[in-house]
Amino acid sequence: MQAEIITIGDEILIGQIVDTNSAFISKALNKIGVSVYQITSVQDDIAHITKSLKEAEENADIIIITGGLGPTKDDITKRTICDYFQDTLVPSEAVLDNIKHIWKTYIKKPLAQVNIDQALVPSKAKVLMNKYGSAPGMWMESNGKVFISLPGVPYEMKALMEDEVIPKLRKTYQFPFIKHVTLLTYGLGESNLAERIETWEDNLPSFIKLAYLPGLGRVRLRLSAKSFDKNLVETEMESQIKALLPQIEDIFVGFETDDSIEAIIGKQLTALNKTVCTAESCTGGKIAQLFTKNAGASKYFKGSVVSYATEAKIDVLQVPEALIKAHSVVSAPVVEAMAKHARELFKTDYAIATTGNAGPDKGDSDAEVGTVFIAIATKDRVYSEKFELGNHRTKVIMKAVNKAFEMLQKEILKK
């Protein structure tokens, strides 16, 4: 079963927004055994949308379209789809009620005609109710293919995918069994890793594909198996992983789940009833922000001091000025003092601290661009590691964040 995704909007093609919807939709489809053949981003233009619908219909059974459903003139998706199916627009009572409810509760302004028009849908479409906005999702079937139109606003689209589209696809089709397993490794580059496991890779059965996903100090190995024979997928995947593991023993960190490392740490800390705080210099609050992105973070995350300026390390974190003078602000003693004092300040079980130079220029210290120290403090000890993380600012910050999470996770798992 194959799908295609069409994202509509000039704002994508002029680079004003990044299309994050496609990745979300692809992941959701893959999980239920639907492969995505292609993702196409097209203009708000009747001819272009029509052409992409035709092409997608040739390759795919399921066509998901996002965007172009707003109330304004530049959004023409609904009319184009309606013409594509030689259908007419009719008002949907349920959608109009939803729009009225939103306007009454949140907008608190009178409904304009353009909003009332959002309740118009093609007569053959099944409406998918949008609980976060006024533009409805639509499900249309034609010649054994399914066309699904969703609003482009990410959180509206996500809720519709989860609550409506996926359950309805499961009801409509029988899907092959699909299984992705991702092995997280670090410490060996992509090419060295590929060389090491070449023989194993060459002997993989044809229904299992391998991909290398390198990034910021890690290489993820993704195995994807797909077959209607669930048993075959399960046994073969298991035996292939069993054969691989001894070959990557020294660099294998764990299996990757859908959860980010910070979400996994959050669950581990919650289960252990432990808490964490951070003292961030070069990572500038990114670690705190990633922890607090997850609902329920208040159970284990107490807070952070982002001590970006050297004075802040002295004034807020009580790092002794003499220590900074003796070792420089980017040093093991300073990062360890940051972690120790942060842990005391926030009264947590663990503290993470970072200091380094993310570039592009040398900052308050003599440290080379890319030099980062990361410390972990616990009740019993404080320790740190030094890393050289390259010469690209964003990359240095993100690598440091990843390393910090890895160090903390190792520490937690020791217990």
Place this chain on the structure above:
Amino acid sequence: MQAEIITIGDEILIGQIVDTNSAFISKALNKIGVSVYQITSVQDDIAHITKSLKEAEENADIIIITGGLGPTKDDITKRTICDYFQDTLVPSEAVLDNIKHIWKTYIKKPLAQVNIDQALVPSKAKVLMNKYGSAPGMWMESNGKVFISLPGVPYEMKALMEDEVIPKLRKTYQFPFIKHVTLLTYGLGESNLAERIETWEDNLPSFIKLAYLPGLGRVRLRLSAKSFDKNLVETEMESQIKALLPQIEDIFVGFETDDSIEAIIGKQLTALNKTVCTAESCTGGKIAQLFTKNAGASKYFKGSVVSYATEAKIDVLQVPEALIKAHSVVSAPVVEAMAKHARELFKTDYAIATTGNAGPDKGDSDAEVGTVFIAIATKDRVYSEKFELGNHRTKVIMKAVNKAFEMLQKEILKK
């Protein structure tokens, strides 16, 4: 002049990574007057890549391909492109030298054959040197069309676009003049805004397009004009904006530049020689992280206390416990105390503080999900505003961050 972007990689189609490259490339092309007709994400598959190259060649003059250039077996872009042009792969001395340099300086391991093979390029290709990685960019011309192949790693691709591709395109072609102007508004929804400016919109000349870009409490109006007549674009754009502004006077915030609001604030603070810090609860360090993402942030950003737990507000920010008990942790007096104490702690000119409930559940307070208080502290005064930011966690956080930046910018511009 039209371009197409083809991004290659199964990891995009299974949703493991978000394709951010296309937005970057689109923006860079649009700036020099090249429209992007379509963005297509395809599989690591010879037939599929070949098909997409053929289709792109029909619509576009410039075809930019990213991804699939790694050293491993699943990366087949280079061989496919080589076959497409009926060319052969030959070793490039310059690329091999670069690879040797990277291995010697950073990797510190012996070169494997797969790495040496990365120096192979189609004989007709002009090599674009990659200063951050081993995979070279390639520039090929055929039948008056240009094909550019770039690595998929975002920071490698970005550097190649800026240093090689854009300058070389400018040398090769004469581009039409293009101008985008984005007007930032807040306080009125997309549909109400559209109704208000309907007559003006209907009378826009055909070479100026208008788009509504709603998001997180703001609506951006983007005007795009394109013509070989630079003078026409300039005068008509100016007169259209002049006609529009009085109609949106009450909701117009400013013109949007390529810079994010936090980068603009950073420049304004640097020019004024002023500093800022933050005390963040519900925004969890996101404001600090956005400030410190920008190089040079240490000039104006001193630090942050992320006081996620109530105890942290008391222990680290010295908010009186009695104040919290009297008003609740999500309240104007508490957020103002947070801002005031943060400003004193970090010795800055300005402080931003946030407290609120981002959901999904009620936290340490009785505040409704979506209720957020934001305070600004200056030398002379502290004040706060209350916002209701909806029922979606990520949305609440990002809206609060936007509001905080808007409040700070207003305060700075008062001076």
